[in-house]
Amino acid sequence: MRVKYVLNEVLVGLWRNVTMTIAMIITMSVSLTMLGASVLLYMQVDLMKEAYYGNIQVSIFLNDGITDGEKQAIDQAITNSSLVADKAFETKEDALKRFQTLWADSPDFVNAINAESLPESYRVRLKNPENYESFAKEIEKLPGIKQIIDQSDILEEVFDIFNSIQLASLIVAGFMAVAALLLVGNTIQVAAYSKRREVAVMKLVGASNWFIQAPFVLEAVVAGLIGAILGFVALFISKIVLLDGKLQALATILTPIPNGNVVLMLPLLAGVGALVSAVTAWVTLRFYLKV
Amino acid sequence: MIQLENVTKTYPKASRPSLDNVSVGIEKGEFVFFIGPSGSGKSTIIKLLLHEVSPTRGKVVVNAKDVTTLRSWKVPHFRRSIGCVFQDFRLLPNRTAYENVAFALEVIGKTKAVARRVVPEVLELVGLGGKEHRYPHELSGGEQQRVAVARAFVNRPLILLADEPTGNLDPDTSIEIMRLLDRINRTGTTVVMVTHDSNIVNQMRRRVIEIESGRIVRDQARGVYG
Numbered sequence: 001m002r003v004k005y006v007l008n009e010v011l012v013g014l015w016r017n018v019t020m021t022i023a024m025i026i027t028m029s030v031s032l033t034m035l036g037a038s039v040l041l042y043m044q045v046d047l048m049k050e051a052y053y054g055n056i057q058v059s060i061f062l063n064d065g066i067t068d069g070e071k072q073a074i075d076q077a078i079t080n081s082s083l084v085a086d087k088a089f090e091t092k093e094d095a096l097k098r099f100q101t102l103w104a105d106s107p108d109f110v111n112a113i114n115a116e117s118l119p120e121s122y123r124v125r126l127k128n129p130e131n132y133e134s135f136a137k138e139i140e141k142l143p144g145i146k147q148i149i150d151q152s153d154i155l156e157e158v159f160d161i162f163n164s165i166q167l168a169s170l171i172v173a174g175f176m177a178v179a180a181l182l183l184v185g186n187t188i189q190v191a192a193y194s195k196r197r198e199v200a201v202m203k204l205v206g207a208s209n210w211f212i213q214a215p216f217v218l219e220a221v222v223a224g225l226i227g228a229i230l231g232f233v234a235l236f237i238s239k240i241v242l243l244d245g246k247l248q249a250l251a252t253i254l255t256p257i258p259n260g261n262v263v264l265m266l267p268l269l270a271g272v273g274a275l276v277s278a279v280t281a282w283v284t285l286r287f288y289l290k291v
Numbered sequence: 292m293i294q295l296e297n298v299t300k301t302y303p304k305a306s307r308p309s310l311d312n313v314s315v316g317i318e319k320g321e322f323v324f325f326i327g328p329s330g331s332g333k334s335t336i337i338k339l340l341l342h343e344v345s346p347t348r349g350k351v352v353v354n355a356k357d358v359t360t361l362r363s364w365k366v367p368h369f370r371r372s373i374g375c376v377f378q379d380f381r382l383l384p385n386r387t388a389y390e391n392v393a394f395a396l397e398v399i400g401k402t403k404a405v406a407r408r409v410v411p412e413v414l415e416l417v418g419l420g421g422k423e424h425r426y427p428h429e430l431s432g433g434e435q436q437r438v439a440v441a442r443a444f445v446n447r448p449l450i451l452l453a454d455e456p457t458g459n460l461d462p463d464t465s466i467e468i469m470r471l472l473d474r475i476n477r478t479g480t481t482v483v484m485v486t487h488d489s490n491i492v493n494q495m496r497r498r499v500i501e502i503e504s505g506r507i508v509r510d511q512a513r514g515v516y517g
Contacts, residue, residue, distance in 0.1 A: 203370075204375055206366075
């Protein structure tokens with residue numbers, strides 16, 4: 001009986017104030033979509049780091065006039081370094097081949113370059129790519145080195161971009177969340193006002209506080225859950241339409257987002273949506289119901 | 292049953308206390324009138340007994356429970372032992388007489404089966420047999436107050452508080468409501484009634500406690516309005 005009573009009150013409450021309910025659900029779902037996107041991006045950056053760091057190399061470009069002795073010293077230093085996983089030597093011819101495949105689309109440019117104008121280099125893979133700094137210190141003083149380039153520097157820039165996108169979507173999610181909270185609070189106030197007679201009688205005859213508050217809180221929770229489901233659907237559709245469809249090229253750089261991760265957003269969004277709505281409703285009631 | 296010990300209640304922003312060092316005891320099964328002019332502090336007593344307000348000083352004991360130290364989460368349960376009737380009836384307009392009384396049972400966790408058994412009984416007791424399915428606007432003022440009394444009494448409370456229950460009723464109807472309260476009193480329920488209806492007080496010849504400016508100026512068994 002009581003469960004049925006409470007559920008009925010919730011549905012009637014949501015319907016009585018249906019425009020407000022819709023506004024509440026929409027802001028809630030936009031906010032949660034942004035939150036979901038931001039969390040997905042965060043997980044994605046981790047995945048990408050794993051995928052890319054394994055292939056990162058440090059390139060040590062050598063001077064054109066390097067002597068055999070200097071080269072040997074450098075080779076020795078790299079081999080002896082405890083930080084190095086493996087190394088490869090790239091001759092001027094290797095460099096040209098790599099250059100040709102890299103710029104295969106612009107043959108004029110490739111034809112203008114010959115092997116002599118490209119430097120020799122060592123390609124070194126570190127055991128832990130984050131130790132680049134200490135590795136560079138070990139060898140940078142050796143004569144004959146023109147430049148040391150760490151690919152992870154370039155990756156970091158890419159990740160920085162992702163991080164700022166993630167931050168931006170978190171900020172938008174935050175603002176939308178504030179709007180959603182105010183709407184939840186307002187909806188609950190209106191609901192409490194329209195049921196003030198019932199509430200007064202319930203208090204008078206000694207209905208327990210949770211029994212008085214439950215329909216209002218559940219009303220907010222149901223709206224929050226609907227918002228979360230809509231937010232999840234929006235997230236899933238945009239993943240399919242954008243990343244698997246129109247922007248597939250981007251997806252190859254991004255490394256594919258596993259569907260499992262996207263599905264994981266449903267419980268997250270539902271949990272956050274329900275919890276935040278419930279707390280807001282409860283706090284509002286403490287001010288406006290004075291149970 | 293009810294014990295006020297040196298109770299003072301000063302509302303915030305008020306220049307003088309609504310109740311000033313009031314002590315009074317009411318036994319189980321008594322019928323007590325609180326009388327006095329408007330603003331004398333009569334209604335504050337009802338609010339104190341219901342724990343709607345707390346005393347500034349002093350102790351309020353109801354049903355052997357010290358209301359002053361009652362935890363707020365225990366208040367709902369405490370109120371189930373007290374029935375309450377007001378001048379403005381406080382019925383739910385979109386519910387029938389039956390539903391209004393049943394509502395009071397359902398929100399404290401009684402099943403529909405209990406309501407089906409108890410509600411017709413209590414409506415019969417207050418003289419509304421046959422009008423169970425009327426809405427408040429289809430009932431006269433006296434009948435609406437009967438519904439309110441039925442709702443207050445359906446839980447078989449130990450105490451019935453009545454805050455000017457006849458204030459909105461004509462003299463004949465008022466007397467009918469008083470007969471009803473008297474009958475409830477005879478079942479052993481303590482009745483505390485706040486009123487300034489002198490006719491009723493004079494007819495009933497019950498204990499009268501007169502309050503003026505927050506002080507008890509008269510406490511008389513079988514008293515009159517004076």
